[in-house]
Amino acid sequence: MTTNEQLFARAQAVIPGGVNSPVRAFRAVGGTPRFIARAEGQYIWDAEDKRYIDYIGSWGPMILGHGHPAVLEAVQKALREGFSFGAPTEREIELAEAIIAQVPSIEQVRLVSSGTEAGMSTLRLARGVTGRSKIIKFEGCYHGHADALLVKAGSGLATFGHPTSAGVPAEVVQHTLVLEYNNVEQLEETFAAQGDEIACVMLEAIAGNMNFVRASVPFVTKLRELCTKHGALLVFDEVMTGFRVALGGAQSVYAKLIPGFEPDMTVFGKVIGGGMPLAAFGGKKDVMKQLAPLGPVYQAGTLSGNPVATACGLATLAEITKPGFYEALAAKTQKMVQGIADAGREAGVPIVTDSEGGMFGFFFADALPQNYTAVMATDKERFNRFFHGMLDRGVYLAPAMYEAGFVSAAHTDEDLAATAQAALEALKAG
Ligand code: PLP
Numbered sequence: 001m002t003t004n005e006q007l008f009a010r011a012q013a014v015i016p017g018g019v020n021s022p023v024r025a026f027r028a029v030g031g032t033p034r035f036i037a038r039a040e041g042q043y044i045w046d047a048e049d050k051r052y053i054d055y056i057g058s059w060g061p062m063i064l065g066h067g068h069p070a071v072l073e074a075v076q077k078a079l080r081e082g083f084s085f086g087a088p089t090e091r092e093i094e095l096a097e098a099i100i101a102q103v104p105s106i107e108q109v110r111l112v113s114s115g116t117e118a119g120m121s122t123l124r125l126a127r128g129v130t131g132r133s134k135i136i137k138f139e140g141c142y143h144g145h146a147d148a149l150l151v152k153a154g155s156g157l158a159t160f161g162h163p164t165s166a167g168v169p170a171e172v173v174q175h176t177l178v179l180e181y182n183n184v185e186q187l188e189e190t191f192a193a194q195g196d197e198i199a200c201v202m203l204e205a206i207a208g209n210m211n212f213v214r215a216s217v218p219f220v221t222k223l224r225e226l227c228t229k230h231g232a233l234l235v236f237d238e239v240m241t242g243f244r245v246a247l248g249g250a251q252s253v254y255a256k257l258i259p260g261f262e263p264d265m266t267v268f269g270k271v272i273g274g275g276m277p278l279a280a281f282g283g284k285k286d287v288m289k290q291l292a293p294l295g296p297v298y299q300a301g302t303l304s305g306n307p308v309a310t311a312c313g314l315a316t317l318a319e320i321t322k323p324g325f326y327e328a329l330a331a332k333t334q335k336m337v338q339g340i341a342d343a344g345r346e347a348g349v350p351i352v353t354d355s356e357g358g359m360f361g362f363f364f365a366d367a368l369p370q371n372y373t374a375v376m377a378t379d380k381e382r383f384n385r386f387f388h389g390m391l392d393r394g395v396y397l398a399p400a401m402y403e404a405g406f407v408s409a410a411h412t413d414e415d416l417a418a419t420a421q422a423a424l425e426a427l428k429a430g
Helices: 004-014 069-081 090-102 115-130 184-197 217-230 249-257 307-320 325-347 372-376 380-392 413-429
Strands: 036-040 043-046 051-054 108-112 134-138 176-179 198-203 233-238 265-268 279-283 352-356 359-363
Touching: 051 413, 069 307, 090 108, 090 279, 090 307, 108 115, 115 134, 115 198, 115 233, 115 265, 115 279, 134 184, 176 184, 184 198, 184 217, 198 217, 217 233, 217 249, 233 249, 249 265, 307 325, 325 352, 325 359, 325 413, 380 413
Parallel strands: 134 176, 134 198, 198 233, 233 265
Antiparallel strands: 036 043, 043 051, 108 279, 265 279, 352 359
8 A cells, every 4th residue: 555655755756845735745733744545525535545534625615525416416417518618608607696696795706716816816806996006914814825915014014015935026015015913903004094095905804824813893894994985995805714604704794793794805715616626706896897808907717617616616505505504514613613622621721712604713722812923822832733643533634723624514423522532632642
């Protein structure tokens, strides 16, 4: 049998770092990445045929678990009809209609192939529509790897950010302002000084790229107020949260807390493709009509709205829009994090947890962090030991403490009980 180690050695010879997306390399937690051979429902098996309960779900898309029969059938049928046409299809209309039906802030969407592409195109559209260059993002939020969004905070308030990657010229990020998450005062000061130059503000309202941190209600309220006042577009990046925390995404969670709340634009990915390369961005018609071929903002894609990907997304949406789906998913997710919290209490290890719909986070800390600095101050060494303890016991968590986790509809009570037991053993072991 080929081992994970052998595959990793072979991979490293031909693929930089042995992986096609950095976090898969286990650099944060150390050790050898598992090379996945197959998956079914809530389980994945590695090259050594070891089975894991999967709490990554391809980083979010697999909300039904792997290989759901209805999705498989739809994908197989679509494959027989054709892989790609580079011409419009009825399925694209159906998927656009299905998204719009669930998200009241959206009147039109454009389909693309990755969250990065959707975020990058949203940015261009926001700049094209407003005629402004500056954008605001928040430390700890990830919006894909477009140059202008790979930026970390500068030293001082609202200074221009610094590129977080080599190869991103300083001039490219000079229009990107990086502020502290949940800091209302900084937001107010920045808008007071530069509000009329800001094209858009991008936000992960439930931030899954610093584990799991919620934007506070006063923060989102202020953001909405300032964007409206200054004519900047408020963009919700729901690549992770869209159709994951609720059918209507994170914005529907905030709309319940802030009457009438809506972002101006939304970015989607992950769940809407059900595991196929598919993402989207959308907003009101007035904004979306500025896109080519109607308007001056250019955007295109050879595989955009791919017929197999849209079939997969549509079949996934058909399942998750069934009555009671999110109630059941949220209950499972709460039970999953409760199991980890209880294990922490029993083992005498401080752990705090949070979840919404099918997305969760847990921290080795006494209180839930409110921003990136606080996330980074939680116990990383403890997380890394816990990660490996869980992996050894057949539970596959995200291999970095700044990543959210995901429960699928396929997870059973037995899986959750086994996870809680593994957590207790792992924590007691150190
Ligand atoms: N936005 C958010 C919130 C994400 O979590 C991600 C990816 O994890 C992206 C954008 C980028 O999406 P993709 O990896 O499909 O390019």
